[in-house]
Amino acid sequence: MAGHSKFKNIMHRKGAQDKKRSALFSKLSREITVAAKSGLPDPDMNARLRSAVIAARAQSMPNDNIQRAINKAAGNDGENYEEIRYEGFGPGGVALIIETLTDNRNRTATNVRTAVSKNGGNLGAPGAVSHGFDRLGLIAYPAKAGDAEKVFEAALEAGAEDVSSSDDGHEIWTAIEGMHDVARELEKTLGTPEAVKLAWRPQTTVEVGEDTAGQLLKLIDALDDDDDVQQVWGNYEVPEDVMEKLG
Template identity: 80%
Template sequence: MAGHSKFKNIMHRKGAQDKKRSAMFSKLSREITVAAKSGMPDPDMNPRLRLAVNAAKAQSMPKDNIQRAIDKASGNDVENYEEIRYEGFGPGGVALIVEALSDNRNRTATNVRTAFSKNGGNLGASGAVSHGFDRMGLIEYPTSVGDHDKVFEAALEAGAEDVTFDEGHEIWTALDSLHEVAKALEAVLGPAEGAKLAWRPQTKVDVAEDDAASLLKLIDTLEDDDDVQTVWGNYEVSDEVMEKLG
């Protein structure tokens, strides 16, 4: 299990999935609103908004919810969300980058710092770990879209830089090519499950069983926070360790 915000295989409680789905819709709505406010409220004229809307559609977010989030950007009562990045270390020396959209910097900073300190990690200064990551575009497709060769050929033709597989196809692009590659792939493979700016680790850390449980708890705690949008890390947890924890 590689290190970024994807934990479909560790839903420990039966009711957790619905709760996480509701939280996911809330975060998708926030990103749509911020994207719409940062440019034109038309997805065809606003690349960031188009990616946000496509990501919401891929998660079966109702059309009314999507339109409401877009409309909210032009309202007088819209919250002023600030994009904030936190960097720190988790159990086993794992490097983590936490991206948030917040209307209260102090609240978010306190929550993130508390999550790190209570789960065997420590929050670092800006730039503490990001030097070990590359800022790239990431497009995700499920396994049902086709085999790896098919996706690899389509990605290469669309101008992607790399394709990896971890519970699905992960297509990596240059930072400024994300929108164009995503649009080209959509014409061939259909809408992506996700398309966003990402932090790709230059090297990965194998996490021992003793540290894995604490690390996953830390990431879950961070992702459960309403202000946190994504958590990226340079960790690798083996299938054997995941089975023991499951």
């Protein structure tokens, strides 16, 4: 149980997300509604919904907003979202997986393709890059949850497969089928996590320089700006000194 997944770099720049709180709440609400429609509208009985609610609360989304999104699933609002995954390459040949929730696949396909092509990348066929990633469960905790040793021991006892700790926080990786059982065990010792979600972890990462990183992060920001895009994963790693230069 060791390793350095650099999830904060692989997923997105959290600071950029914090500046787009309204858009972020919209995406979180969409995921909550879809999750509630996929099963019972009770987080204790619906694992996906529980994950969505945890993610929303980690971003300080008001409880009224969360409940409204759950209630929306029971209503006849005409919104039926489809999950579509796009795969391709960014600047420097970085592999990207783009997960979306959409009620108009033509609009989403056009927007995603445009954002990628305008920022030095290109989309590939389904499966073009996902073979280089592992589909796992990810449980994220802030640094304040405890030091690396405490989190490692808790994760080991809970049945996790891998742990990575840094100044930014802790990433605990699990098999998909055991993700929620591990999360429940961890809550007993570490408290409520920041996120419990299915994730794409690259089997190998590519370190990118300043020029490539700048263009790559611009591409990811463009995708994040699209309401239909829920998550962007990649196999890149941006060194801390480069991140500081790019702000």
